[in-house]
Amino acid sequence: MTRGDSDPPALPHHVAIIMDGNGRWAKMRGLPRVEGHRRGTRTVREVVECARELGIPYLTLYAFSIENWGRPKPEVRTLMSLLREFLLRELPLMERHRIRLRVIGDTAVLPLPVRRILSRTIAATAGHGEMTLTLGLSYTGRNEIVRAARKIAAEATRGEIAPEDITEALFSSHLDTSGMPDPDLVIRTSGELRISNFLLWQSAYAEFVFTDVLWPDFGKPEFRRALDEYAHRHRRFGLTGDQAGPSPRR
Numbered sequence: 001m002t003r004g005d006s007d008p009p010a011l012p013h014h015v016a017i018i019m020d021g022n023g024r025w026a027k028m029r030g031l032p033r034v035e036g037h038r039r040g041t042r043t044v045r046e047v048v049e050c051a052r053e054l055g056i057p058y059l060t061l062y063a064f065s066i067e068n069w070g071r072p073k074p075e076v077r078t079l080m081s082l083l084r085e086f087l088l089r090e091l092p093l094m095e096r097h098r099i100r101l102r103v104i105g106d107t108a109v110l111p112l113p114v115r116r117i118l119s120r121t122i123a124a125t126a127g128h129g130e131m132t133l134t135l136g137l138s139y140t141g142r143n144e145i146v147r148a149a150r151k152i153a154a155e156a157t158r159g160e161i162a163p164e165d166i167t168e169a170l171f172s173s174h175l176d177t178s179g180m181p182d183p184d185l186v187i188r189t190s191g192e193l194r195i196s197n198f199l200l201w202q203s204a205y206a207e208f209v210f211t212d213v214l215w216p217d218f219g220k221p222e223f224r225r226a227l228d229e230y231a232h233r234h235r236r237f238g239l240t241g242d243q244a245g246p247s248p249r250r
């Protein structure tokens with residue numbers, strides 16, 4: 001992506017969050033891990049509302065990775081039912097704020113009740129244009145890239161495209177995030193300094209903000225702090241500092 005000579009926008013167009021630390025939050029309080037997940041859904045609501053108020057058009061939340069299927073069965077089951085409850089409970093919020101729901105990931109493997117409520121919510125909110133909330137469910141970046149490669153290979157096999165038609169734009173359009181801008185800002189909570197297989201292709205030029213705060217304790221003040229940090233970053237996209245335009249003032 002190239003930028004013009006104008007200043008980089010202070011507010012990110014797309015924020016993606018690795019919501020981490022629910023289990024540790026619960027453990028610190030002598031509670032079962034799932035209590036942390038339950039509290040985490042409150043944070044999701046708060047952050048969605050905050051993003052909407054601020055006018056951030058794309059918010060993507062990493063809710064469940066493919067690797068997370070390997071966790072103890074009762075934890076996975078609770079996560080799936082919390083997800084279902086969350087979608088049922090938050091549809092009015094999405095209606096009120098005109099938020100569109102999208103999902104990225106290998107969703108075919110989700111339990112049927114979750115798939116049902118997902119497709120109902122996606123259909124009910126499809127006409128909303130104010131903000132797109134995307135949930136990463138049974139998602140990993142590598143899996144998404146492999147599925148995109150398969151779709152492209154199938155098109156090539158059918159003779160619909162030639163190898164030289166495969167460009168970055170064509171590849172992007174076969175990813176689950178097709179049509180969405182790349183994330184400008186990726187936030188990770190809980191002090192871990194890794195990407196854990198999230199948006200590997202899309203975060204090529206994202207700014208990263210890491211915070212020690214555990215996800216259930218993350219809220220509007222922390223979110224605003226991350227946005228403020230982003231606003232002071234000088235995004236250069238491989239160019240020299242002079243070419244990339246003025247550095248934001250501290």
Ligand code: IPE
Nearest residue numbers: 019020021022023024025063
């Ligand atoms: C994030 O919290 C939620 C999911 C990955 C589903 P964790 O459950 O990973 O919490 P920690 O990292 O064990 O504290």
Ligand code: IPE
Nearest residue numbers: 018019020062063064065196
């Ligand atoms: C990343 O958190 C996945 C989600 C937030 C859904 P994890 O807790 O699964 O990541 P690792 O295992 O610490 O890398």
Ligand code: MG
Nearest residue numbers: 020021022023
């Ligand atoms: Mg974790």
